Amino acid sequence: MSIIKVFAPAKVNLTLHVTGQRKDGYHLLDSLVAFADVGDRVTVMPAPAPRFEVTGPRADGVPTDNTNLVARAAALFGIPVHILLSKHLPASAGIGGGSSDAAATLLALSDLTGDTKLPEGATELGADVRVCLMRQAARMRGIGEDVIPYHDLPPLFAVLANPGIAVSTPAVFAALATKTNPPMPKKLPKGLKTRGFIDWLATQRNDLEAPAIDAAPVIASVLQALSSLPGARLARMSGSGATCFALFDTEKAAQDAARGLSARQPDWWVEPVRLS
Structure with missing residues (x-):
């Protein structure tokens, strides 16, 4: 069979x-x-x-x-x-x-x-x-x-964190104050290494972050916790939440940070990951 x-x-x-x-x-x-x-x-x-x-x-x-x-x-x-x-x-x-x-x-x-x-x-x-x-x-x-496939993603190491709440995607979109916002650049970066790519990502956005925080204020706490992790370069929400991520320069930094966050927030879902 x-x-x-x-x-x-x-x-x-x-x-x-x-x-x-x-x-x-x-x-x-x-x-x-x-x-x-x-x-x-x-x-x-x-x-x-x-x-x-x-x-x-x-x-x-x-x-x-x-x-x-x-x-x-x-x-x-x-x-x-x-x-x-x-x-x-x-x-x-x-x-x-x-x-x-x-x-x-x-x-x-x-x-x-x-x-x-x-x-x-x-x-x-x-x-x-x-x-x-x-x-x-x-x-x-x-x-x-x-x-469209993006073939220029450098090695990216992250910690994902979710506080254990479900967020309604329709509700978050409905609460979005401005529906028409600038897109990403027409051409995405090519050839950047991990550090440079994270620097570029920091100039971009998740437009749903603010309305998601209004709907679930704990998301702001998750972002703050991720931003405070040793070696964290950028913290941002994924999709309409409530999962957020922090990016690191190395796999070891992400793994160490995930262990520390899990110890402080045992009720959260926390995972060190590699993104591709």
Whole structure:
């Protein structure tokens, strides 16, 4: 029996510029996205009838019906399969867990069926699904449909931190004071080493940070804690929150900082990661 296992990495928005809003209400973005070496795991195998299970340290509260993007992604193939989702990422956390899980499910079922063409509706499952299918650093624009690989990301080491709260993405977008903000530069930097690239990132933004802090003031505390870590070069929120990250020059600095933050905040989800 074929058993397909696919890793579903956390998505981190290194930048997130909100550049406009369409008449249908969808917001336009310009975001530089990278993927971490932590994430969920999706296992797919043939079955006589559809079956979907969620396990893992972050399984509590994760739906197993068709409100879960994993179930919806699997349904697009029209074949019965047993899916096991092992949850390691916090939910509603601004790191694309649901979209990455859906993308991993699409890739797993594509491998299982031998069909390299994704079914109709696959990329409409969510705005981040297309970039999560790419699984590498990319510039994402529009409402997520314009995704261009970014091949000049230097080695980046980060600490991810989430205080254990869920943030409503629609509520954060609704509270955004200015809907039309400047995009990133037309041409992104090339050839920068880690330190220079972090310096450039510091000149960019996450436009959702302020409304997210208004909705969940603890995010400001997370950013302050990350900024105060030894060796932290830049602290920023990912997506619509509440996960934030700090960037470091070296892997060891990130690992040491993560250990210290975990000791001080044992109830937070804290992970040292490499971004690519």
